[in-house]
Amino acid sequence: MKYTGWKIISDEFENGNRQSKDALFTVGNGYFGIRGFFEENGEAAVGNGGIYVAGIVGKGFHKSYTGKSRELCNIANIFRVRLSVNGNGINGTEVSDFSRTLDMKNAVYSRRYIWNNSVALEFSRFADMADVHRVGQKIVVKSLTDNNKIDLYALIDTDVVNLNKVSCEPLPIQPGRDHITERKIGANSVETVLDDEDCTRLYAAQKVMAFINGKPVGGVAYADSRATGMRYGIVLARDDELVIKKVAAVYTSKYEPDAKEETAAFLRTDIDYDAVFNDSCAEWEKRWNAANVEIKTDTDDDTAVRYNLFELMCACPVHTDKVSIGARGLTGEMYEGCVFWDTEIFQLPFFIYSDPAAARRLLTFRYNTLEQARRYARELRMEAGAQYPWQVSEKGIEQTESSAGFFSVHLMADIAYAIKNYVNASGDDEFLVSMGAEMLIEIARFWEKRSIHSDFDGYYHIMTVRGPNEYSPIVDDNAFTNYMAAQNLLYAVAVADMLESDHPQEYKKLAERIGFCRSEIKKWKDIADNLYVGYDEKKHLVAEYPTYFNRYPFDIKKYKPTAKRILESGTPYDFLYFYQITKQADTVLLMCLLPDLFSDEEKKAAYEYYEPRTVHDSSLSYAPHAWLASRILKTEEAYAYFKQCAYLDINDMKLNAVSGIHFANFGGTWMSLVFGFCGISFENGVLKIDPKLPEKWESVKLNLTCRGENIHIEVSKKGVKAFSLSKDSKIKILCEGNE
Numbered sequence: 143m144k145y146t147g148w149k150i151i152s153d154e155f156e157n158g159n160r161q162s163k164d165a166l167f168t169v170g171n172g173y174f175g176i177r178g179f180f181e182e183n184g185e186a187a188v189g190n191g192g193i194y195v196a197g198i199v200g201k202g203f204h205k206s207y208t209g210k211s212r213e214l215c216n217i218a219n220i221f222r223v224r225l226s227v228n229g230n231g232i233n234g235t236e237v238s239d240f241s242r243t244l245d246m247k248n249a250v251y252s253r254r255y256i257w258n259n260s261v262a263l264e265f266s267r268f269a270d271m272a273d274v275h276r277v278g279q280k281i282v283v284k285s286l287t288d289n290n291k292i293d294l295y296a297l298i299d300t301d302v303v304n305l306n307k308v309s310c311e312p313l314p315i316q317p318g319r320d321h322i323t324e325r326k327i328g329a330n331s332v333e334t335v336l337d338d339e340d341c342t343r344l345y346a347a348q349k350v351m352a353f354i355n356g357k358p359v360g361g362v363a364y365a366d367s368r369a370t371g372m373r374y375g376i377v378l379a380r381d382d383e384l385v386i387k388k389v390a391a392v393y394t395s396k397y398e399p400d401a402k403e404e405t406a407a408f409l410r411t412d413i414d415y416d417a418v419f420n421d422s423c424a425e426w427e428k429r430w431n432a433a434n435v436e437i438k439t440d441t442d443d444d445t446a447v448r449y450n451l452f453e454l455m456c457a458c459p460v461h462t463d464k465v466s467i468g469a470r471g472l473t474g475e476m477y478e479g480c481v482f483w484d485t486e487i488f489q490l491p492f493f494i495y496s497d498p499a500a501a502r503r504l505l506t507f508r509y510n511t512l513e514q515a516r517r518y519a520r521e522l523r524m525e526a527g528a529q530y531p532w533q534v535s536e537k538g539i540e541q542t543e544s545s546a547g548f549f550s551v552h553l554m555a556d557i558a559y560a561i562k563n564y565v566n567a568s569g570d571d572e573f574l575v576s577m578g579a580e581m582l583i584e585i586a587r588f589w590e591k592r593s594i595h596s597d598f599d600g601y602y603h604i605m606t607v608r609g610p611n612e613y614s615p616i617v618d619d620n621a622f623t624n625y626m627a628a629q630n631l632l633y634a635v636a637v638a639d640m641l642e643s644d645h646p647q648e649y650k651k652l653a654e655r656i657g658f659c660r661s662e663i664k665k666w667k668d669i670a671d672n673l674y675v676g677y678d679e680k681k682h683l684v685a686e687y688p689t690y691f692n693r694y695p696f697d698i699k700k701y702k703p704t705a706k707r708i709l710e711s712g713t714p715y716d717f718l719y720f721y722q723i724t725k726q727a728d729t730v731l732l733m734c735l736l737p738d739l740f741s742d743e744e745k746k747a748a749y750e751y752y753e754p755r756t757v758h759d760s761s762l763s764y765a766p767h768a769w770l771a772s773r774i775l776k777t778e779e780a781y782a783y784f785k786q787c788a789y790l791d792i793n794d795m796k797l798n799a800v801s802g803i804h805f806a807n808f809g810g811t812w813m814s815l816v817f818g819f820c821g822i823s824f825e826n827g828v829l830k831i832d833p834k835l836p837e838k839w840e841s842v843k844l845n846l847t848c849r850g851e852n853i854h855i856e857v858s859k860k861g862v863k864a865f866s867l868s869k870d871s872k873i874k875i876l877c878e879g880n881e
C-alpha cells in the first residue's frame with residue numbers, strides 16, 4: 143500500500159483474492175456505500191460487488207430474537223460495464239500496470255490497468271455528497287494499438303445477489319441470496335421489488351454521455367431481461383481515447399414516498415457529469431475543513447488517520463435520521479447492517495466535534511426508535527422504561543441471534559452517555575428538551591428496574607449482565623455497566639430538574655405523556671449513590687466484576703497463537719467462563735470514558751492488570767488501550783496500540799475486512815489521537831489540552847467544533863497553540879494548565 147497524504151494506492155492485482163480489499167476502497171455518502179469491486183465483466187458470480195443503500199434490506203435468514211430478521215441488501219449494479227476489445231471480453235488474465243486508488247479529498251475511487259497490451263483502462267466512481275441519491279462513473283479506454291474495435295455497454299444490471307458472508311474465507315466469496323423478486327426493465331431505468339417485509343421498490347436510472355478524444359459520440363440503447371443501458375461500438379486508432387461519463391440515481395419507496403416520480407424527473411433533467419462531480423467535491427471540502435487532522439511525521443500515520451475519518455464520513459447519513467451507522471457501515475454484510483453501541487461510544491465523538499448536526503441525527507435515530515425500545519422492555523417483562531435492542535435494525539428491532547443481546551444492557555448507559563456528551567459539546571439544549579430528556583428518563587427507569595437492593599450488604603446490584611467483555615457472558619455488577627448507569631441516573635436527575643425549572647411547559651407535557659412524577663427521582667439518586675462495584679483496596683484495582691479475580695489464569699499466547707479470535711483457535715466459547723480473560727477493553731474503556739472518577743493510580747492499576755488479560759478479539763479493543771496508555775504516560779505502548787487502530791483495515795489485521803470494515807475502530811482512532819495523545823477534553827465551556835505526543839510525531843493540527851465555535855489546535859513538541867475562530871469566543875482554553 144502506498145500513502146500520499148490524501149490518497150491510498152494499492153498496486154496488487156490479487157486476482158481471485160481481491161475482494162478482501164474491496165471493502166477497504168469503499169466510497170459513500172451516507173445514502174450509498176459502494177465497495178471497491180470491479181465493474182467490468184469477467185467477474186460473474188464474484189462480481190456482485192456490494193452497493194448498499196442505508197436502511198435498504200432484504201429478507202433475513204438468520205435466527206433473531208424477534209424472529210423478524212433482515213439483512214443488508216446488495217442493490218442493482220448501477221456501475222456494470224461489459225467490455226470487449228476486438229471481440230474478446232476483457233478478463234482478469236492479461237492485466238498489467240494495475241493500481242487502485244482512493245482519493246479521499248474528492249472521495250473518488252479509481253482503478254487503472256493495461257489489458258492485453260492493447261488498451262489502457264481507467265474506471266472511477268464517486269457517491270455524490272451534494273445530492274446523495276446520485277453516483278458518478280467515468281470510464282476511459284485508451285487505445286495502445288491501431289484499429290481496436292471496442293464494444294462497451296454502460297449498464298444498470300439487476301442480475302445481482304448478496305455477498306455470502308458465511309463463505310468469506312477462503313476467497314472468493316461465493317454468491318449469496320438474490321433479494322430481488324420482481325424487475326421491470328425500462329430504457330436506462332429499472333424498477334425492482336425486494337423481498338423485505340415492506341416489499342420495498344427500488345428505482346434506478348442513469349444518464350450516459352460518451353466522447354472520443356473530447357468530442358461527443360452517440361451510442362444505442364440496450365436492454366435485456368435483466369439489464370439496461372447504452373452500448374458503444376467504436377473503432378479506436380492508436381492513442382484515441384473513449385471516455386464514458388455516467389450519472390445514476392436511486393430512489394426507494396421505503397424512505398422516499400415519491401420515488402417513482404423522482405426517478406422520472408431525474409431522467410427528464412439535463413445532467414452534467416462534471417458539474418455533479420464539482421458539487422460533490424465542494425461538499426467534501428466543507429467536511430474536510432471541519433474534520434481534517436494533519437500529523438507531521440515521517441511515518442504514514444497522517445494518511446492512515448485520514449482514511450479512518452474518510453470512511454466515517456462516507457457512512458454517516460446526511461439525508462435522514464431514520465437510519466444510523468452500522469458496525470460495518472455500508473461496506474459489507476457482516477452483522478446485517480445493524481447498529482450497536484459502536485455508534486454512541488466510538489463513532490459519535492468524532493461527529494460531535496466535527497459535524498454536530500450529523501451527531502444530532504445519529505442520536506435522533508435512537509429517539510425515533512424509542513417506542514420500539516419501550517415495547518421491547520415490556521416484552522422482556524419490564525414494566526417501565528425502555529430497553530434498546532443490542533443489535534438493532536433500522537426499525538429498532540432486535541436482530542441478535544442469541545439471547546446475549548438481552549444481557550448487554552450497558553447499551554442503555556452508552557446512549558445516555560452519548561446524549562450528555564453531545565449536549566455538553568454542542569450546547570444544543572433544544573435537543574435535550576425535545577428528545578434527550580425523554581430518552582434519559584426512560585433509560586433511568588430501566589436502571590431502576592434493573593437494580594436490586596440487597597438488605598444483606600446495603601448496596602444496589604445490577605445482576606446478570608454482559609459487559610463489554612463478552613467472554614464473560616453473564617456476570618453481576620460489571621463495573622463498566624454500574625459506573626455508567628450511575629452517571630446516567632445522576633444526569634437524568636439533573637436534566638429533569640433543569641426541564642422543570644427552565645421549561646415548565648415542556649416538562650408538564652412530557653410528564654403527562656409518559657406518566658413521569660418527581661418521586662421517581664429520589665430512588666434514582668439513591669441507586670446512583672449506592673451501586674456496588676468490586677474493588678481491591680490494596681491494589682487500587684477496580685474489578686471488572688467482583689469474581690473476576692477468583693477465576694483461573696489463562697495462557698493467551700498458547701491458546702491464541704494468531705490474530706484469529708480465540709474461538710476460531712479451537713477454544714470452545716463455554717470454556718471461556720472459567721478464566722480471567724477479557725475479550726476487549728472493558729474496565730480500561732471505563733477509565734477513558736469517565737476519567738474524573740478515577741485516580742491516576744487506579745487508571746494505572748487497571749491498565750496493568752487487564753491489558754495482559756485482554757485478547758482484543760474485537761476491533762473495539764485497541765483504541766481504548768491506546769487512549770488510556772497515553773494518559774498514564776506509557777506513550778510508546780500507546781503508540782503501538784494506536785498503530786493497530788489506524789491500520790486495522792488497511793492491513794486487514796482482523797482477517798475479516800472482506801465482510802466489512804470496522805467503524806467503531808475508525809472513531810477509536812480519532813479518539814485515541816484527540817483524547818489520548820493530544821489530551822483534549824471539553825467540559826462546561828472549558829477546553830483543556832494536555833498533550834503527550836509519540837516520539838514519531840512532530841506535530842498534530844486539528845479543528846474542533848465546540849458550542850458552535852471552530853477551534854483550531856496545533857500541538858507540537860515545542861508546545862500548544864489553540865484559538866477560536868469566533869470573534870467573541872466564549873470558550874476558555876487551557877493549554878497544559880495555562881489559560
Ligand code: BGC
Pocket residue numbers: 469477482483484610612725726759760761762806
Ligand atoms: C464486539 C461488540 C461490538 C460488535 C459489533 C463484537 O465483536 O464484542 O462490542 O459491538 O462486535 O462491532
